[in-house]
Amino acid sequence: MGADRLQLYELSAREAHEKLVAGDVSARELTDAVLGRIDSVEERVKAFVTVLPEGARRKADAVDARIAAGEKLRPGEGVPLALKDNLCTDGVETTCSSKILKGFIPPYNATVVEKLSAAGTPFVGKVNLDEFAMGSSTENSAFFVTHNPWDLSRVPGGSSGGSTASVAAGEAFWALGSDTGGSIRQPASFCGVVGLKPTYGRVSRYGLVAFASSLDQIGPITKTVYDNALLLSLISGHDALDSTSVKTEVPDYTKACVANVKGLRLGVPAEYFAKGVSDEVAASVRKAAEKLQELGAIVEECSLPVTEYALATYYIIAPAEASSNLARYDGVRFGHRTERASTPLELFKRTREEGFGPEVKQRIMIGTYALSAGYYDAFYLKAQKVRTLIKQDFDNAFSRFDALITPTAPTPAFKIGEKTDDPLEMKLSDILTIPINMAGLPAISLPCGFSSEGLPIGLQLIGPAFSEETLLRVAYTYEQASEWHGRRAAL
Numbered sequence: 258m259g260a261d262r263l264q265l266y267e268l269s270a271r272e273a274h275e276k277l278v279a280g281d282v283s284a285r286e287l288t289d290a291v292l293g294r295i296d297s298v299e300e301r302v303k304a305f306v307t308v309l310p311e312g313a314r315r316k317a318d319a320v321d322a323r324i325a326a327g328e329k330l331r332p333g334e335g336v337p338l339a340l341k342d343n344l345c346t347d348g349v350e351t352t353c354s355s356k357i358l359k360g361f362i363p364p365y366n367a368t369v370v371e372k373l374s375a376a377g378t379p380f381v382g383k384v385n386l387d388e389f390a391m392g393s394s395t396e397n398s399a400f401f402v403t404h405n406p407w408d409l410s411r412v413p414g415g416s417s418g419g420s421t422a423s424v425a426a427g428e429a430f431w432a433l434g435s436d437t438g439g440s441i442r443q444p445a446s447f448c449g450v451v452g453l454k455p456t457y458g459r460v461s462r463y464g465l466v467a468f469a470s471s472l473d474q475i476g477p478i479t480k481t482v483y484d485n486a487l488l489l490s491l492i493s494g495h496d497a498l499d500s501t502s503v504k505t506e507v508p509d510y511t512k513a514c515v516a517n518v519k520g521l522r523l524g525v526p527a528e529y530f531a532k533g534v535s536d537e538v539a540a541s542v543r544k545a546a547e548k549l550q551e552l553g554a555i556v557e558e559c560s561l562p563v564t565e566y567a568l569a570t571y572y573i574i575a576p577a578e579a580s581s582n583l584a585r586y587d588g589v590r591f592g593h594r595t596e597r598a599s600t601p602l603e604l605f606k607r608t609r610e611e612g613f614g615p616e617v618k619q620r621i622m623i624g625t626y627a628l629s630a631g632y633y634d635a636f637y638l639k640a641q642k643v644r645t646l647i648k649q650d651f652d653n654a655f656s657r658f659d660a661l662i663t664p665t666a667p668t669p670a671f672k673i674g675e676k677t678d679d680p681l682e683m684k685l686s687d688i689l690t691i692p693i694n695m696a697g698l699p700a701i702s703l704p705c706g707f708s709s710e711g712l713p714i715g716l717q718l719i720g721p722a723f724s725e726e727t728l729l730r731v732a733y734t735y736e737q738a739s740e741w742h743g744r745r746a747a748l
């Protein structure tokens with residue numbers, strides 16, 4: 258479909274930016290296009306915790322003023338974006354979709370927010386997530402559930418469900434999410450968009466509200482692979498404010514968007530097509546692998562035998578780190594404070610009892626237990642050892658392959674309410690994404706088909722540390738040879 262016949266809000270970020278550069282639209286018009294879309298569909302999609310019309314328009318006007326002054330536009334400048342509401346925004350409420358942070362207004366910007374702001378990005382709003390990014394459907398948000406634009410009776414995935422739904426619905430051209438065990442990739446696959454979890458250390462996490470610090474990464478959520486590469490370039494890099502960020506050069510990732518996979522070695526790990534993965538999902542991903550083979554890649558089966566232990570290991574390590582990170586919400590410094598306390602201890606207890614939702618409380622309890630004296634060795638230490646084995650599994654695979662191709666999630670988007678009574682079923686939806694965080698690796702999810710019910714299916718490409726360029730190249734090559742990314746949800 259020609260870009261000319263699309264509505265403005267349906268354009269990719271690249272197309273929108275090209276129109277801006279050509280003088281066909283103003284930044285104000287681009288911003289009004291997504292704000293108008295929010296007006297017409299948000300009641301049904303429910304992606305936004307906070308919409309920021311004034312701030313976005315002010316930023317857009319500043320971009321238009323630069324154009325009027327004859328200045329050259331920077332990459333991506335003027336193209337409106339949505340921020341997951343666990344990224345700190347100076348002067349703008351940041352809730353993590355939790356009651357405990359209701360009313361918390363950070364006095365500073367996250368580094369990624371600061372970088373994008375300096376690059377001339379209008380922020381259309383802060384979007385919904387599972388409380389503190391703990392979940393796979395946004396149903397754990399303390400405020401409301403976000404709906405999947407492809408089928409409003411279904412979840413958008415999670416925890417970055419607000420980010421992926423807003424992009425799929427045309428309420429933002431692109432978005433940022435965070436990924437601790439799959440929270441960018443799984444919702445990207447459910448909403449038919451592109452989501453990338455960068456290598457641990459690639460993107461500064463300063464100002465990202467911490468969930469599990471050895472796993473969390475911020476990453477781009479976009480309509481196309483090119484947009485993803487551009488947004489990754491804009492947010493990557495070393496940051497003195499985040500000691501885990503790495504001092505390696507940031508390439509221009511858009512240069513990796515060339516359609517050529519000749520001679521690249523791609524592995525297809527058997528364990529990622531095992532029990533629980535729907536036939537339709539497996540078939541779509543295998544077809545995509547065949548397509549890449551036709552295009553010149555060398556595709557071979559392989560095995561990652563430790564995969565089956567990843568989920569159990571994650572549910573020790575992530576809650577352990579969360580229990581420590583979330584200790585700071587005590588009613589003294591941030592957000593909610595109980596009104597029913599006469600002693601300091603009561604203040605802590607009641608604030609936390611009132612402020613945290615059930616999933617968060619459960620994880621704090623599991624994490625505290627796993628770290629407690631006497632159980633530490635049996636749980637936390639053991640989990641860390643298994644984590645090393647998972648990493649070695651990947652190291653072995655990458656001695657033979659440049660990248661691995663797998664499904665992103667075992668099934669397409671499920672119904673709202675379908676898994677809320679079955680926590681294990683819910684957690685199994687991240688079984689194919691969690692191992693990647695455990696090993697600190699980069700991975701991208703992109704559309705590779707639709708189910709018989711018309712729901713998007715995503716494939717995942719996994720690479721060794723700092724191989725984002727390879728992943729983007731393979732993803733771009735596949736995207737150019739397919740038509741999935743051109744489809745838009747009919748709302």
Ligand code: GLN
Nearest residue numbers: 390391392437438439440
């Ligand atoms: N769904 C997983 C969890 O609930 C992963 C979440 C995430 O990546 N933030 O922990």
